[in-house]
Amino acid sequence: MTEHILVINPGSTSTKIAVFEGRKVVFGKTIYHTPQDLAPFPRICQQYEFRKATIFNELKNNNIQIDLFAAVIGRGGLVHPIPSGTYRVNELMLNHLAQGIGGEHASNLGGLLAHSIALEIPGCKALISDPVVVDELQDVARITGIPQIERVSIFHALNQKAIAKRHASILGKSYEDLNLIVVHLGGGISVGAHRKGRVIDVNNALNGDGPITPERAGTIPALQLAELCFSGKYTYEEIKRMLTRKGGMVAHLGTNSFMELCDKVQAGDPKAIRLYQAMAYTISKQIGATAVVLNGKIDAILFTGGIAHNKRFIDLITEQVGFLGPCFTYAGEDEMLALATNAYNILTGEETAQVYAG
Numbered sequence: 470m471t472e473h474i475l476v477i478n479p480g481s482t483s484t485k486i487a488v489f490e491g492r493k494v495v496f497g498k499t500i501y502h503t504p505q506d507l508a509p510f511p512r513i514c515q516q517y518e519f520r521k522a523t524i525f526n527e528l529k530n531n532n533i534q535i536d537l538f539a540a541v542i543g544r545g546g547l548v549h550p551i552p553s554g555t556y557r558v559n560e561l562m563l564n565h566l567a568q569g570i571g572g573e574h575a576s577n578l579g580g581l582l583a584h585s586i587a588l589e590i591p592g593c594k595a596l597i598s599d600p601v602v603v604d605e606l607q608d609v610a611r612i613t614g615i616p617q618i619e620r621v622s623i624f625h626a627l628n629q630k631a632i633a634k635r636h637a638s639i640l641g642k643s644y645e646d647l648n649l650i651v652v653h654l655g656g657g658i659s660v661g662a663h664r665k666g667r668v669i670d671v672n673n674a675l676n677g678d679g680p681i682t683p684e685r686a687g688t689i690p691a692l693q694l695a696e697l698c699f700s701g702k703y704t705y706e707e708i709k710r711m712l713t714r715k716g717g718m719v720a721h722l723g724t725n726s727f728m729e730l731c732d733k734v735q736a737g738d739p740k741a742i743r744l745y746q747a748m749a750y751t752i753s754k755q756i757g758a759t760a761v762v763l764n765g766k767i768d769a770i771l772f773t774g775g776i777a778h779n780k781r782f783i784d785l786i787t788e789q790v791g792f793l794g795p796c797f798t799y800a801g802e803d804e805m806l807a808l809a810t811n812a813y814n815i816l817t818g819e820e821t822a823q824v825y826a827g
Contacts, residue, residue, distance in 0.1 A: 472816045473537040475586065476808045477524065478544045479578040482507070484520050488533055489809040497805065498527055513574065514567045517581040524586070541587045542812040543579025544804065545600025547571030550622060553603045553630055553668070554823040555811045558584040558595040562825040571602060596822065598811040599627040601675065605667040610762075622668070623675040624659035625774070631807035632773045632799045633663050647768045650759050650794070652752065652786075654776035655802070656725060658682040660755040662762040670762045672755060677712040680751035681744075683725040683776075686716030687751055718744060727776050749782060753789040760793045767794035774802055 471490045478485040482504075488496040500523050510516045528535060542555075548565050556562070558580045566577045580597045587595035603626035611619045629651040637644040645666035653659045659674035672679030672688075681687040689712070698708055711720070719725050721744050722733070733741030760767055770790060772783055777800040787796045814820040 472539040472813060474809050474812045474816070475535075475538045475541045476543075476805045476812070477541065477579055477582050477586075478804055478808070479520065479575045479582065481575045484524065484578075484582075485805060486524055486527065487805045487809065488528075489806075489813070491813055492806070492810055494806070494809070496531060496533060498531075500524070500527055512569070514569065514577055514581060517578050517585060520578060521582055521585055524582070535586070536590055538587075538590055538593050539816055540594040540596055540812045541583040541590075542596040542598060542808045543581075543583035544576045544808065545597040545602075545627070546577035546579055547574050547602060548580075548600060548825065549827050550602050550604035551600070551825065552605055552823070553599055553626060555596055555598040555815050555820060556825045557822045558587075558597060559825055561827050562597070565827065576600065594812075594815065594822070596812055596815060598808055599630050601626055603630075603668065605669060606671070607669040610670040620678075621673060622671055623673050624661060624668070624671045625653040625655070625657070625674060625802075626668070627804055627807050628773060628802040629653055629659065629661050629663070629668065631803075631810070632771055635799065636769060636771055636797060648763045648766050649768055650756055650763070650770045652756060652770065652772050652774075652777075653802070654752070654772060654774035656682065656684045658685070658752060658755075658774075658776075660752070660759050662759045664763055670759065675713070677716060680755050681717045681748045683718040683727055683730075684714055684716065686712045686720070718748075727779065731779060731782075745782070746785070749785040750789075753786050756786070756790045756793070760790075765793070770794050770796045772796065772798045773800065775800075777801070 474489040476487045482502050484500045486498055487494050507516060546566050548562060548571055562580055563584060566580050569577060583595040587593040601623050604622040606622050613620060633649050633651050634644045637647055649663040651661045651663055657674040658680045659671055661668045661671040677685040678688055718730060730741055730745060734745045777783060777798050783798055815822050
């Protein structure tokens with residue numbers, strides 16, 4: 470009998486759910502939540518009972534019996550840094566997610582929901598997998614010129630790992646045998662150095678480190694940024710938004726839509742063309758820096774994420790970095806499939822569930 474898996478991916482104003490039979494999706498739905506729905510909950514973690522009820526209601530309306538599920542897997546939240554893998558939800562993880570120990574984020578609901586739902590199903594496993602705080606950095610990658618500041622690993626771990634493993638499988642090889650550069654191109658952009666199954670260096674995609682992106686400023690000259698901070702013109706929150714949510718394409722063009730940028734480029738808008746080229750340029754520079762981390766021994770450069778659908782943009786980058794190694798595009802991202810696959814591997818014994826120790 471094929472194992473049934475419930476996948477839960479909470480966003481700030483929505484909850485994506487999908488039902489898989491093994492690795493095959495048989496049902497999927499995005500449940501949207503209005504500001505009025507969420508207003509009664511001062512903290513994100515307090516929403517989980519409400520969201521659980523909406524999930525159960527959706528499953529009931531589609532005649533899906535919850536006792537079918539062998540596993541419930543949620544999007545991983547901001548727990549303490551952990552190595553890549555799929556983890557059983559335990560009491561320590563629940564406490565850390567509820568406390569928001571790594572910050573308040575909708576993804577923290579993934580483990581809380583998985584645990585709460587699995588409790589109602591005899592023998593059902595509650596899991597999370599490859600949260601954004603996956604940390605496999607080599608020690609030298611953490612050091613900066615200011616002892617009070619260390620580089621941290623926050624990136625699109627779930628999609629990067631899934632694409633790297635998919636590419637290895639297509640080649641008939643093991644992920645652990647390859648050196649790869651994986652480039653996730655979305656609202657945030659992360660460029661990871663995957664050496665023999667571990668991401669030993671990656672830019673902090675959440676906090677704006679690295680290339681210019683649709684929403685993030687990218688790496689900024691430090692002294693000029695300090696001058697801006699102390700100019701008296703901006704609050705801390707305004708500077709934070711400038712770097713992480715209102716930077717990059719938003720700051721230059723007032724939109725975070727890459728499609729709009731492409732339309733403007735097509736129409737010959739000189740400001741848009743300049744930004745389009747600058748984005749490709751800074752991504753290429755980040756790939757070049759990452760190649761050094763792997764000593765130039767690169768089996769492939771993999772492009773993924775929504776922006777990877779734009780062949781012209783990918784071609785612009787590969788013109789600059791193609792000499793480093795063969796380039797492949799896996800456009801889009803399928804977090805639900807990646808989560809389901811990881812849960813299925815646990816259920817079949819192909820992988821072993823890790824223990825979260827904080």
